[in-house]
Amino acid sequence: MGLRETKMERTRRFIAESAFDLFVEQGYDATTIEQIAAAAEVGTRTLYRYYATKEALVVSFVENGLDAAMAAFLAQPDETPLSEALYAVVDSVEQTIGANSARLLALYDIFDKTTGLRAGLADLCWSWRQRLAEEILRRQGGTGDVLHAALTAASTMNVVEVVVQTWTANAGGVEVADIIRETLELLRTKAIPFPTPAGWRRRVSSARRAP
Amino acid sequence: MGLRETKMERTRRFIAESAFDLFVEQGYDATTIEQIAAAAEVGTRTLYRYYATKEALVVSFVENGLDAAMAAFLAQPDETPLSEALYAVVDSVEQTIGANSARLLALYDIFDKTTGLRAGLADLCWSWRQRLAEEILRRQGGTGDVLHAALTAASTMNVVEVVVQTWTANAGGVEVADIIRETLELLRTKAIPFPTPAGWRRRVSSARRAP
């Protein structure tokens, strides 16, 4: 790697770091781009070449975590059952949280103190879910059902979101591993009720008793 | 209802209407707030009292649909099985789409032509999911599992999102009712694989074979 790229990587990190510190210290809204640029010792125009928006400065941290999770999923060989490959995602999230718990708590504190920041996070989850759906479909060799892939991706993402949310709601006082175990246990033992039109209930339940 | 409120309601509607027309005509980004205010015959300052942000002008349409869906859910008596009450949500969405299909297609066209608008939509879905989870929990008399309620809400929302997305992806060429039927059929017949650690596979599958 050339000197140039090394330097840029360092500035990139330094900018996010400075921004994060300022956000923690005086809040997201109260912090201007100019202040961040000054703290990071770059011009505002340069800052914008590294991070397209102010939001991106915060979201990038979560983005890194999700990228790691996606990588963990893609690293699974195609022979592994899908459910295990999906577990790699959850596992990666656990590791990420475990490795940066203090930082992440501060991060999520910024998130819910600032209405409007959540939108960026929600959007990130959304596009990530899209990508996961595509990967699941590709993994099944294109023979799979698009709808089914979308639902699978969405439901995995739900697990991640619920886990993270539960963890932050408890201010990190509960082990992530425990939350994950509990959530997956719940999914295994207690069916999630899905929408069912009134008329079909009898037919369905009798069909289920009939093999 | 007083004269004042009637008038305000009308302006509110007129503003959104004018904004929508302009967005369709010349694109979201290319339309300024001043133009919208001019078209709606109000001052910009007044416009902001009705819609807090430019984004809200677009999102409000979806918000109305989701509000109707929530109302449909809340209208279900507590005795109805949860799965049927959740169906009321899906059903409401179907009705909304059926009643405004042309308008909604134009709306979603704006959404995916404009990067950054999606965030508002994603956030709306997110907060709506939260509300649904709370209502599910309350419906079960507080005895229910928070995690389970969250997962149920999320998975219902997934159905809605997948249905709407499939419908817009087909540019309205497929009946919403068919998409819904197919999606629910899929959920009924084909289990969604959830994350499972590698070691547990045998134990689980053998447990399942042992009634």
Added chain:
DNA sequence: GGTCATATGACAGTGACTGCCACATTTGCT
């Protein structure tokens, strides 16, 4: 060491959004 590519930063400008204040309209009371 010279040259080319590319990163930087300053400047001016646009547009979303806000606080403030004077003005107009509705409402409620007599």
Added chain:
DNA sequence: AGCAAATGTGGCAGTCACTGTCATATGACC
């Protein structure tokens, strides 16, 4: 009807995120 309080309206000035442009500086390659 008429007055007063409450509340909606709109203009103006100002802040701040963000962008296009261009001169300058700096690492990369020969």
